[in-house]
Amino acid sequence: MTLVASLSVYASAYLAEIFRGAILAVPAGQSEAAKALGLSPAQTMGRIVMPQALRIAIPPMTSWHLNTIKNSSLGVAIGYPEFVSVVDTVISQTGQAIEGVGLIVLTFLLLSLSLSFVTGLYARRMGWSVTGQPGRSIQTATLEPFPLRSIAAWPSWIRRNLFRGGRQSILTVSILALAALAAGKGLSWLLIDATYAGGAAECRLASGACWPFLRENARLILFGTYPEAEQWRSAAAAAMLLSCLALSFVPRFWSSRLGLAWLGAISVAMLLLRGGFAGLAYVPMEKWSGLPVTLLLASIAVVAAFPLAILLAFGRRSARRGIRWPSVAFIELVRGTPLIGVLFLAAVLFPLFVPSYLSIDSLPRVQLALILFTAAYMAEVIRGGLLAVPGGQAEAAQALGLAKWQARRHILLPQALKVSVPGLVNTSISEVKNTTLVLIVGVFDLLQTTRLSYVEAQWRPYFAEAYLFTGAIFFLLCFSLSRLSMKIERKLNHAG
Numbered sequence: 001m002t003l004v005a006s007l008s009v010y011a012s013a014y015l016a017e018i019f020r021g022a023i024l025a026v027p028a029g030q031s032e033a034a035k036a037l038g039l040s041p042a043q044t045m046g047r048i049v050m051p052q053a054l055r056i057a058i059p060p061m062t063s064w065h066l067n068t069i070k071n072s073s074l075g076v077a078i079g080y081p082e083f084v085s086v087v088d089t090v091i092s093q094t095g096q097a098i099e100g101v102g103l104i105v106l107t108f109l110l111l112s113l114s115l116s117f118v119t120g121l122y123a124r125r126m127g128w129s130v131t132g133q134p135g136r137s138i139q140t141a142t143l144e145p146f147p148l149r150s151i152a153a154w155p156s157w158i159r160r161n162l163f164r165g166g167r168q169s170i171l172t173v174s175i176l177a178l179a180a181l182a183a184g185k186g187l188s189w190l191l192i193d194a195t196y197a198g199g200a201a202e203c204r205l206a207s208g209a210c211w212p213f214l215r216e217n218a219r220l221i222l223f224g225t226y227p228e229a230e231q232w233r234s235a236a237a238a239a240m241l242l243s244c245l246a247l248s249f250v251p252r253f254w255s256s257r258l259g260l261a262w263l264g265a266i267s268v269a270m271l272l273l274r275g276g277f278a279g280l281a282y283v284p285m286e287k288w289s290g291l292p293v294t295l296l297l298a299s300i301a302v303v304a305a306f307p308l309a310i311l312l313a314f315g316r317r318s319a320r321r322g323i324r325w326p327s328v329a330f331i332e333l334v335r336g337t338p339l340i341g342v343l344f345l346a347a348v349l350f351p352l353f354v355p356s357y358l359s360i361d362s363l364p365r366v367q368l369a370l371i372l373f374t375a376a377y378m379a380e381v382i383r384g385g386l387l388a389v390p391g392g393q394a395e396a397a398q399a400l401g402l403a404k405w406q407a408r409r410h411i412l413l414p415q416a417l418k419v420s421v422p423g424l425v426n427t428s429i430s431e432v433k434n435t436t437l438v439l440i441v442g443v444f445d446l447l448q449t450t451r452l453s454y455v456e457a458q459w460r461p462y463f464a465e466a467y468l469f470t471g472a473i474f475f476l477l478c479f480s481l482s483r484l485s486m487k488i489e490r491k492l493n494h495a496g
Helices: 002-025 028-036 041-078 083-094 097-125 151-162 166-192 200-204 211-223 228-247 256-274 291-316 321-335 339-353 362-388 391-399 404-441 446-453 457-495
Strands: none
Touching: 002 041, 028 041, 041 083, 041 097, 041 339, 083 097, 083 339, 097 321, 097 339, 151 166, 200 211, 200 457, 211 228, 211 291, 211 446, 211 457, 228 256, 228 291, 228 457, 256 291, 291 321, 291 362, 291 404, 291 446, 321 362, 339 362, 339 404, 362 404, 391 404, 404 446, 404 457, 446 457
């Protein structure tokens, strides 16, 4: 039930945005005509707006259901014996890694491609392959911006957006009551009944949070097995990557300089973690762990996948079959395979197919798998941006005498990326969360070091505090990227 509830809540958040976008794409005249005919708001939504919005929502909704199928493999993270967990156990007992990983990949690929085929066939029969008609948004479907600066405007804003009618007032009061109840219980556990001093013995006497746990284990969660005397290097590496994230919010750095800054920060962070020069002790990769590993995995995956995604997007649109079909096969194979399967391929099968003298650490292998996985999703985002560029742009470039790659570099790609930036940022957000899956193949990222923090018997009951601390870090990272996406969207809309 925990697994089902978690997947349902997680998927519903993304599906809600899909349906919100579909509702906003329905021309506002439809709701105005329904109102003129005397239909109530509920009848308008159920009989006029939703049937049209469903046609628009079907393609992205299908894509997210494909992703939900693959996300079911995450049950292995909480010890539930779903398919991936059972096959992993079989591999451990029999040693047949190739057959086991192949079974995982083929099963999920078959499920994903089957659902995609059936949904596409159904959509075409129902005429839902159309992405919808352009039209202005339904004004009643969106909230007005909250007037943060004008206090005098707050009462009218609240009355219009939260207490417009009887049903809306009841819904608002109910949500506020539930939020107040949850906030009261949460604050009681977090602050009122919490333990702030002492150790595990004092925590056992209280019913609230045990903050001494974080005092004793924060360094272990953040830096893991990295040598304690050298953890300042790990902190400096994380600070450099976070500083680049902060620079990304400054519009005047939105150029090639920002890309160079990211490349420089990643390179210096890796050199700091590795050491072996200028008096810095050498630290092998298997000792790297915690927050720096999470930041490095996500940053390198996004930066390195971007040029590969551009090549795949152009390759899938190529008229040459020798280029188009390999690109299509790579994208569909990777998108149809769960990330856990891709990580198993990199961590388990790769050493079996290369000579012993070519053996590399597990961290670079996992990093390569994340790059390929991210590139497949980015390629589809960029391809969607290329489809949005009018065909006349390429014809005009050809008339000006530009070569094919010159036209792509100077004409098509800049316009496509302008459309694709929000989707690329969303992929980056997903990549930050995907790094938690590397614990399945033994890489000590932030989530794995969190699990290590409550291994000792005295701290074992306080795993909630550990995951709350780690969850807050992931929330801040993902929320920052989300705000960056909104900032970029506003900048592009203003420029348009």
